[in-house]
Amino acid sequence: MRAMTQVAVPHIETSGKPAFPGGTFLAIVKRDCPTCVLVMPVLREIERHIEHLGGTLQVHVQDDVTLAAGFSHAYDDIVLATSYRYNIDTVPTLIRLKDGREDARVVGWLRSEWQSLTGIAALGEGLPAYRPGCGSKTLDPGMPARLKVKYGNSGLASRRIEVPPLSDPVETCYERGWSDGLPVVPPTEERVLEMLDGTARSPNEVIGLIPPNLVPCTVEKVAINAVMAGCRPEHMPVVLTAIEAALMPAFGLHGVLATTNACTPVIMVNGPIARAIGMNAKGNVFGQGNRANAAIGRTLQLVVRNVGGGRPGEIDRSVFGSPAKYSFCFAEDEDDPRWESYAVSLGYSPRASTVTIFPGDGITQTIDHISRKPEDLCRSYAGCIRAIYHTGHIIGVQAFLAIAQEHATVFYDAGWSKARVKEELLELLKIPVREVVPGRSGLSGLTVEEKADADNLIPKFKNGTFNIIRAGGSAGKYSAIISSIGGRGSIEPVTKEIK
Numbered sequence: 001m002r003a004m005t006q007v008a009v010p011h012i013e014t015s016g017k018p019a020f021p022g023g024t025f026l027a028i029v030k031r032d033c034p035t036c037v038l039v040m041p042v043l044r045e046i047e048r049h050i051e052h053l054g055g056t057l058q059v060h061v062q063d064d065v066t067l068a069a070g071f072s073h074a075y076d077d078i079v080l081a082t083s084y085r086y087n088i089d090t091v092p093t094l095i096r097l098k099d100g101r102e103d104a105r106v107v108g109w110l111r112s113e114w115q116s117l118t119g120i121a122a123l124g125e126g127l128p129a130y131r132p133g134c135g136s137k138t139l140d141p142g143m144p145a146r147l148k149v150k151y152g153n154s155g156l157a158s159r160r161i162e163v164p165p166l167s168d169p170v171e172t173c174y175e176r177g178w179s180d181g182l183p184v185v186p187p188t189e190e191r192v193l194e195m196l197d198g199t200a201r202s203p204n205e206v207i208g209l210i211p212p213n214l215v216p217c218t219v220e221k222v223a224i225n226a227v228m229a230g231c232r233p234e235h236m237p238v239v240l241t242a243i244e245a246a247l248m249p250a251f252g253l254h255g256v257l258a259t260t261n262a263c264t265p266v267i268m269v270n271g272p273i274a275r276a277i278g279m280n281a282k283g284n285v286f287g288q289g290n291r292a293n294a295a296i297g298r299t300l301q302l303v304v305r306n307v308g309g310g311r312p313g314e315i316d317r318s319v320f321g322s323p324a325k326y327s328f329c330f331a332e333d334e335d336d337p338r339w340e341s342y343a344v345s346l347g348y349s350p351r352a353s354t355v356t357i358f359p360g361d362g363i364t365q366t367i368d369h370i371s372r373k374p375e376d377l378c379r380s381y382a383g384c385i386r387a388i389y390h391t392g393h394i395i396g397v398q399a400f401l402a403i404a405q406e407h408a409t410v411f412y413d414a415g416w417s418k419a420r421v422k423e424e425l426l427e428l429l430k431i432p433v434r435e436v437v438p439g440r441s442g443l444s445g446l447t448v449e450e451k452a453d454a455d456n457l458i459p460k461f462k463n464g465t466f467n468i469i470r471a472g473g474s475a476g477k478y479s480a481i482i483s484s485i486g487g488r489g490s491i492e493p494v495t496k497e498i499k
Contacts, residue, residue, distance in 0.1 A: 024055060024097040025118065028077070028088045030062040033134035035109050036092045040067065042114065042124045043094075047071060049120055062091065062137040083138045084147045090133040094118075108133030145193035154189050157204060158220060173228070178306055180298070180326055184228035195223040198233025199240060207240060208247040210308030211254035212315040217243070217307045222299070225306055229298035229327075230291065234277050237498050238292075238355060239299045242267050242329075245357040245496040246300060252491040256359050257310045262322045263484040263491075266360035266400075267297050267329035268469070270343035271353030273498055274331035281331040283473030285402075286363055286480070297329030322362045333470040336408070339418045342469050346495055358400060358493035359484035364388075368407070369477045374414045377407060378421065381479065382428035386460055388483040392437035395445035398464035398492070400482040401425075404472030407479050418468050426466065430457035463487035 027043055029036035047057040051072070059068040060077040068074035077083055086095060090107040096117055097103060106113040109131040115123045138147060148154045161176070163169050169186035173179055185191065196203055196219070203220035210217045219240065226239050246253050246265050256263055269279055280290035288294065304310040312321065334341045334350075343354040366384045371377040381401065388397055403411075403421075411421055434454040436442040443451060445463065450456055460466075464487040472478065486492055 024100075025050065025057045026082075026086070026095040026097060027057065027059045028062065028083055028086070028091055028093045028095075028136070029059065029067065030091050030134070030137060031064040031067040033091050035131045035133050036067070038127060038131055039092050039109050039124070042109075042127065044071070045123060046118055046120065049118070079150075080138050080143070080147060081151070083136060084151055088136045088138055091136050092133055093136075142190065142194065145190040145197075148193055149189040154193055155203065156189060156192060156220060157218070158192075158224060160189075177311075178228060178302075180301060180305060182326065184302070185230055187224045187227040191227045192220070192223050195227050195231065195233050195236060196220065198236030201240065207244055210243075210247070210303060211310065212257055213309040215307050215309065217303060221307050222303060225302040226295070226299045228306075229302050230295040231299055232277075232291070232295075235292055235296050235299075238267075238269060238273060238277065238296050238353075241355045241496050241498045242296065242300055242357060243303060245355050245494050248357075248494045248496070250489070250492050251357050251359075251494045252486070253304070255486075255491050257304065257308075258315055258317060259485065260317050260319050261485045262318055262320045262361045263359040263486075264322060264325045264328060264361075265300055266324070266358050266482060267300065268342065268356040268358070269296075269329070269331045269354070270334065270341050270348070270356070271498070272351065273353035274334075279329075279331035281333040281335075281471055283475075285330050285333075285471045285473070286328070293329045293331070294327050297327030300329075301325060301327060324360060324362045328360060328362075330471060333405075333472070336412075336470065338412050339408070339470055342467060343495060345418070348495070348497065353498040354495050355498060356493055356495040358482075359398075359486050359491050360400070360482040361484055363402075363480040363482055366479045366481065367477065368479075371477075372410065374411050374416045374421070375424070377410050378424045378428060382425055385425065385466075385481055386429055386431070388460075388481065390437055390441065392431060392435045393441045394431060394436055394458055394460055394462040395441050396464065396485050396487050396490075397441075398461060398484055398486050399466055400493075401466070401468045402471040402480045402482065403468060404470075404476065404478050404480075405474040406477045408470060422466065422468050426459065426461070429460035429466075431460060432456070433458060461487075463489075465492055467493065 043059060056073050058073040059071045060075045060082045061067050062077050062083060065076040093105055093107045095102055095105040104117055106117050111124045111129050115121060163172050170183050173184045178184060201219045205219045206216045208217055222240060256265060277292045279292045310316055332341050344350055348354055366381060368377055368380040371380055388399060433451055433456045436458055
């Protein structure tokens with residue numbers, strides 16, 4: 001905290017708590033503002049005019065108090081106490097006080113308004129009629145949050161954790177179990193307040209109960225974890241919608257957390273907001289290097305861990321886990337209009353921004369540099385997709401197929417729609433009963449009639465979902481499968497519009 005200091009200039013007072021007697025005018029200025037420098041002679045004229053009437057003019061300077069040299073009541077407001085108290089966003093600001101309270105104000109320099117406020121008819125006659133003001137130092141980057149914290153108006157409900165001066169805040173986060181294994185950004189009050197600026201929703205609003213412990217989660221708690229994950233404030237609408245979507249019963253977040261499988265929540269973003277916040281939908285789409293992708297997905301994971309208590313080795317019983325459990329978030333590639341996006345296929349407007357949550361284990365890449373016909377490429381896909389978990393596994397399995405540019409071009413050139421590709425694949429992914437695995441992953445899920453003939457063909461996704469999306473780089477004949485357990489009515493994809 002920068003201490004207030006007294007400057008050795010005649011007739012200048014420095015005080016953090018000035019008195020505001022009746023009949024007072026109060027001016028907030030800074031030297032680093034041409035309009036403030038312009039109006040200094042006007043302020044001197046005001047002081048001369050009102051002094052013999054028993055009034056006072058107080059001049060508060062945000063940066064260099066020597067600007068107010070010669071005034072009877074000049075104050076160093078470098079700590080911005082007065083500026084914050086009066087909610088100053090533009091300098092110069094001239095405030096008329098009555099009985100110690102604000103009666104009226106003008107901002108910038110508009111001669112007619114200053115004359116009206118002060119009652120001095122010829123005020124500033126030698127100056128231009130109008131000059132715009134400058135931004136107040138209370139609006140400097142990060143300053144609004146710092147001032148809220150400094151003057152006790154943060155409004156945050158969460159318990160404060162004091163970190164000793166010689167301790168490392170990052171290590172404190174590790175020691176308290178708040179980390180996913182990677183360093184987190186210490187969630188100071190200032191950072192949390194800045195994060196909350198990214199949403200109009202109340203910090204106290206409860207957005208849901210986070211499993212496994214079903215702990216109420218407020219917008220404030222989400223902001224704290226978003227800070228730790230490395231989000232920017234503009235990510236908050238996506239983060240909040242993603243958490244709300246993950247809490248929808250159809251997704252079954254508790255089941256995704258508690259399974260011995262490797263699956264984890266996957267976040268896919270569609271619509272204008274993905275571009276606005278700089279999400280990646282192209283090269284290295286599922287990899288590292290994009291802040292929005294990484295931080296948004298990580299926030300969901302940290303909320304589950306830190307609010308809901310979903311920690312590995314406890315309720316999280318995954319045998320192998322996956323690097324995707326750090327973060328798995330991306331945007332669908334919507335640049336080519338020949339295929340509609342996943343969200344549009346569900347009935348959302350192309351102008352709508354949406355979040356889709358679905359379970360995923362990670363990715364399995366498919367490589368086919370040879371096929372030039374869509375039928376051949378679909379056969380390549382089918383061989384890889386059928387192998388998900390087991391070639392005979394048909395119950396509780398689902399997948400998203402992400403098709404990159406060069407493979408997509410094969411379908412585009414042949415005039416195939418996304419629906420036709422899906423239809424072709426589902427036909428190729430029918431499995432004879434004789435090849436279906438026994439037990440709950442296969443035969444136990446079939447009817448007597450279906451099992452009656454060993455040649456009967458059973459869909460690979462008997463009760464699961466299969467979807468096709470566009471994502472990935474433009475060079476190389478690759479696609480990728482994001483597989484998972486689950487199916488219709490249990491751990492299925494859900495989509496929610498971002499409001």
